[in-house]
Amino acid sequence: xxxxxxxxxxxxxxxxxxxxxxxxxxxxxxxxxxxxxxxxxxxxxxxxxxxxxxxxxxxxxxxxxxxxxxxxxxxxxxxxxxxxxxxxxxxxxxxxxxxxxxxxxxxxxxxxxxxxxxxxxxxxxxxxxxxxxxxxxxxxxxxxxxxxxxxxxxxxxxxxxxxxxxxxxxxxxxxxxxxxxxxxxxxxxxxxxxxxxxxxxxxxxxxxxxxxxxxxxxxxxxxxxxxxxxxxxxxxxxxxxxxxxxx
Amino acid sequence: xxxxxxxxxxxxxxxxxxxxxxxxxxxxxxxxxxxxxxxxxxxxxxxxxxxxxxxxxxxxxxxxxxxxxxxxxxxxxxxxxxxxxxxxxxxxxxxxxxxxxxxxxxxxxxxxxxxxxxxxxxxxxxxxxxxxxxxxxxxxxxxxxxxxxxxxxxxxxxxxxxxxxxxxxxxxxxxxxxxxxxxxxxxxxxxxxxxxxxxxxxxxxxxxxxxxxxxxxxxxxxxxxxxxxxxxxxxxxxxxxxxxxxxxxxxxxxxxxxxxxxxxxxxxxxxxxxxxxxxxxxxxxxxxxxxxxxxxxxxxxxxxxxxxxxxxxxxxxxxxxxxxxxxxxxxxxxxxxxxxxxxxxxxxxxxxxxxxxxxxxxxxxxxxxxxxxxxxxxxxxxxxxxxxxxxxxxxxxxxxx
Numbered sequence: 001x002x003x004x005x006x007x008x009x010x011x012x013x014x015x016x017x018x019x020x021x022x023x024x025x026x027x028x029x030x031x032x033x034x035x036x037x038x039x040x041x042x043x044x045x046x047x048x049x050x051x052x053x054x055x056x057x058x059x060x061x062x063x064x065x066x067x068x069x070x071x072x073x074x075x076x077x078x079x080x081x082x083x084x085x086x087x088x089x090x091x092x093x094x095x096x097x098x099x100x101x102x103x104x105x106x107x108x109x110x111x112x113x114x115x116x117x118x119x120x121x122x123x124x125x126x127x128x129x130x131x132x133x134x135x136x137x138x139x140x141x142x143x144x145x146x147x148x149x150x151x152x153x154x155x156x157x158x159x160x161x162x163x164x165x166x167x168x169x170x171x172x173x174x175x176x177x178x179x180x181x182x183x184x185x186x187x188x189x190x191x192x193x194x195x196x197x198x199x200x201x202x203x204x205x206x207x208x209x210x211x212x213x214x215x216x217x218x219x220x221x222x223x224x225x226x227x228x229x230x231x232x233x234x235x236x237x238x239x240x241x242x243x244x245x246x247x
Numbered sequence: 248x249x250x251x252x253x254x255x256x257x258x259x260x261x262x263x264x265x266x267x268x269x270x271x272x273x274x275x276x277x278x279x280x281x282x283x284x285x286x287x288x289x290x291x292x293x294x295x296x297x298x299x300x301x302x303x304x305x306x307x308x309x310x311x312x313x314x315x316x317x318x319x320x321x322x323x324x325x326x327x328x329x330x331x332x333x334x335x336x337x338x339x340x341x342x343x344x345x346x347x348x349x350x351x352x353x354x355x356x357x358x359x360x361x362x363x364x365x366x367x368x369x370x371x372x373x374x375x376x377x378x379x380x381x382x383x384x385x386x387x388x389x390x391x392x393x394x395x396x397x398x399x400x401x402x403x404x405x406x407x408x409x410x411x412x413x414x415x416x417x418x419x420x421x422x423x424x425x426x427x428x429x430x431x432x433x434x435x436x437x438x439x440x441x442x443x444x445x446x447x448x449x450x451x452x453x454x455x456x457x458x459x460x461x462x463x464x465x466x467x468x469x470x471x472x473x474x475x476x477x478x479x480x481x482x483x484x485x486x487x488x489x490x491x492x493x494x495x496x497x498x499x500x501x502x503x504x505x506x507x508x509x510x511x512x513x514x515x516x517x518x519x520x521x522x523x524x525x526x527x528x529x530x531x532x533x534x535x536x537x538x539x540x541x542x543x544x545x546x547x548x549x550x551x552x553x554x555x556x557x558x559x560x561x562x563x564x565x566x567x568x569x570x571x572x573x574x575x576x577x578x579x580x581x582x583x584x585x586x587x588x589x590x591x592x593x594x595x596x597x598x599x600x601x602x603x604x605x606x607x608x609x610x611x612x613x614x615x616x617x618x619x620x621x622x623x624x625x626x627x628x629x630x631x632x633x634x635x636x637x638x639x640x641x642x643x644x645x646x647x648x
Contacts, residue, residue, distance in 0.1 A: 054487055056483070056487075075491070076486050076487060077486060077487075077489050077490055077491045077492075080487055080488060080489035081489045085487075086487050088483070088484070088487075092481050092483065092484040093481070093484070094476065094477040094480045094481055094484070095480055096476060096480055097473065097476060097477060097480075101473055104470075104473070105470065105473050105474060105477055105485075105488070106488050108489060110470050111489050111490055111491075112491075112494070113471065113494050113495055113498045116469065116470040116471040116474055116495070117466065117469050117470070117471050118469075119469065119470035119471075121470075158484075161484075161488065165488065165489065
């Protein structure tokens with residue numbers, strides 16, 4: 001398989017912070033329509049990997065290709081416009097704005113200065129906001145100030161903001177952190193719904209949750225990939241048990 | 248008429264209508280022309296203050312160098328006026344007639360090339376907006392594209408203010424030095440020093456200010472306004488939603504600079520001179536104080552803040568000249584500590600809810616109802632004040648005075 005067939009192809013990616021290699025010659029391929037979960041102990045480089053893909057951190061060496069286009073030198077907003085969406089670890093929403101405005105601002109048009117001045121909230125935009133809000137379970141909270149939402153709802157809202165952009169690669173950093181059991185359930189269903197027609201990368205620690213959603217699991221350790229494969233295969237891997245899952 | 252009413256409600260301009268009535272009707276009827284001219288002078292600073300509402304309040308970028316843009320606009324206008332005042336006949340006693348007097352004093356015998364465009368009124372008016380905008384673009388492009396912000400940006404704007412002051416004072420032959428440009432008299436032969444001219448200039452100033460507020464209001468209610476608020480809160484989220492954050496900041500900074508330039512030009516016209524004392528660090532900080540006192544989220548509030556602080560300055564500096572600076576500093580610290588949203592915030596958060604609850608209570612008392620319901624009504628009434636501003640977040644609703 002040539003790497004054009006993958007949604008995302010990361011090859012020999014390295015980033016070093018003052019000599020410390022947070023990501024060390026890492027190679028990773030994600031298929032289209034795949035939901036990949038990345039697990040690993042703290043400091044393994046999971047979040048750094050997402051930072052590198054979305055452009056928050058610049059790579060020292062190696063290549064990141066998305067839809068066969070090289071990303072490493074591309075500005076962040078251009079990567080987003082190519083179709084990469086990223087949710088941050090702590091819910092990153094605009095607390096002072098309403099749920100509607102949070103979603104509306106994420107609608108992918110009027111992204112230049114003068115485009116934004118001319119942007120009109122048309123019925124098409126409203127319908128899209130309503131559809132996404134229904135999908136994330138906030139359909140009846142559109143006028144609520146986002147800062148007043150519960151922690152779990154904020155996480156959903158941020159996912160919703162990404163869905164507004166219809167990304168082809170969606171990266172979620174600990175989407176269920178701080179959620180109740182019921183909310184986790186709903187989030188798992190949401191993720192299964194939204195991984196149609198797009199690749200999704202999720203970082204998560206909760207093994208039950210991972211088992212439920214993952215198509216494939218990648219285990220990272222010290223900036224490298226320790227194991228990769230189905231959940232069962234990874235869980236049985238002695239190296240993984242050693243460094244992460246425990247005996 | 249109804250369409251106008253709907254339009255006013257849509258952009259929440261009721262407070263602006265009130266301000267317009269005050270400036271265009273009440274003040275001209277109650278003040279003599281000397282005082283009115285003084286108000287007109289203060290209003291030119293209000294252009295800077297509303298620019299700061301956009302940049303600082305909305306954009307979250309504090310600029311301590313807005314005097315630079317005020318000054319550039321003012322100098323552009325003053326250069327035109329100075330050239331007109333320096334015609335060969337009235338300057339015939341100079342060794343080189345036809346050039347501004349300060350050039351003659353500094354042994355300059357020919358009009359410098361960069362002064363030539365200012366012989367034309369259209370070019371000068373264009374320069375009033377273009378020159379400040381261009382400098383603002385250069386500074387902000389260099390800073391924001393490199394993601395310099397916050398305190399560092401504020402310090403750099405201070406440095407720019409200092410540099411420009413030093414430049415103007417040092418190049419006396421070209422700029423008039425520390426005295427600035429004085430004896431500005433006519434625009435295309437029209438004497439700006441007569442009472443009728445002062446009235447006309449005052450109304451021009453008010454009209455442009457109202458226009459500027461409407462423009463800023465439009466921007467605030469557009470997606471760009473929402474994005475500015477979003478950026479102030481979570482810049483990274485905006486960036487990773489596909490926006491080039493720097494461009495939005497650059498635009499807002501340039502907008503504020505253009506507004507300041509217009510203010511400066513109106514200052515030169517109304518006051519009849521321009522000097523480096525409106526360019527440097529101190530005046531730039533004073534301009535921030537106007538916006539802070541008025542409320543940095545409120546365009547209309549910023550105008551009131553400007554008028555009040557300047558009225559106070561005029562009054563106190565006449566009565567206690569030595570104490571004025573301390574009073575000013577105290578005012579700034581006091582306001583930012585106690586009322587971070589300024590006068591507009593006090594109005595919106597305290598006076599309006601109090602008034603509503605009072606009216607509610609009076610209504611309750613009028614109908615025979617259980618006595619307790621008046622007390623219950625108070626919080627309900629203050630909550631009911633909120634739907635006034637469905638599209639605008641915290642502190643912004645202060646526009647709906």
